[in-house]
Amino acid sequence: MPYVCADYSKYKFVNVCWNSENGIATVTLKRPPVNSLTAEFLRELSSLLLDLEKDETQGLIFTSEFDEKVFSAGLDFKELYRPSIDHAKEFMSLLHSFSFRLSCTAYPTVAVINGHAPAGGCIIPLCCEYRIGLNNFNIGLNELKFGILLPDWLSSLMIHTIGSRNAEQAILSGTLFSSEHALRIGLVDEIAPTKEVALEKATAFLNKAKIVNRSLRLDAKLHLRRPILQEFQKDIENELAKNVSLLMSDKVQQSLDAHIKILKEKRGN
């Protein structure tokens, strides 16, 4: 059984619950109020994946502290509004490297999606091998509605998950799917009535993975995910530069400004 070496209490935005009997790590995202992804959060998540790898984790479950509300609200609007060029570059690079790392972990991964997961909030679930949703949440890649062209690796993750035809329709219409609809098109693999049941289902999925030799399983995973991994590795410098210039463009900045205002008005601030 794996021996836990890393100090998981050092992490600010996640709670790591390590089960020493089965080697499964349950990682609860807890960056208030809505687990939006900032550079600091992405840096922490990347470092966490390395720690889990070193500790020979047998399986990883992601879930959110903000149960039945939000899994992750996606990229942090506020941090990405008028960033410095250096910060924009750092952010895009962290988003890319974390998503790549999560897509090819040696251990199996599950997302328990216990709340909304719009746009960038869908990235963690899509990088995972298995997705279990709760009822009454929305999930999808609705970036086109913000004037954001998806990076190829992200489209590729969606295609891998729901097939090209469904992905084309979903991405081009910027649809956010209800949990039932997400189940029908395969964007989630199962629906559970509560987080507890979802966590049991996640553990059952991870236990099934154990009957396969670990290194053979990793070879097969990398082989099956080759089209996605190739998109991640394709012309990285150019891809990052494209995303930075998209983020800095007037159109995207105006869209972020408009969304920040909408959220403020909603809260009456």
Ligand SMILES: CCCCCCCC/C=C\C=C\CC(=O)SCCNC(=O)CCNC(=O)[C@H](O)C(C)(C)COP(=O)(O)OP(=O)(O)OC[C@H]1O[C@@H](n2cnc3c(N)ncnc32)[C@H](O)[C@@H]1OP(=O)(O)O
């Ligand atoms: C911009 C990138 C350009 C470059 C692209 C290249 C790479 C492309 C790859 C991926 C791109 C992804 C794009 C995104 O992810 S953009 C973010 C999209 N997300 C959303 O549209 C979600 C917006 N939020 C909501 O719909 C709701 O907040 C919801 C998550 C459903 C929760 O609703 P509720 O529980 O009612 O909470 P409130 O709306 O009242 O919000 C509570 C506070 O949280 C703040 N908030 C919400 N979302 C974000 C966010 N994304 N970033 C930062 N902050 C967010 C909100 O303002 C409230 O704050 P406060 O309490 O201070 O008022």
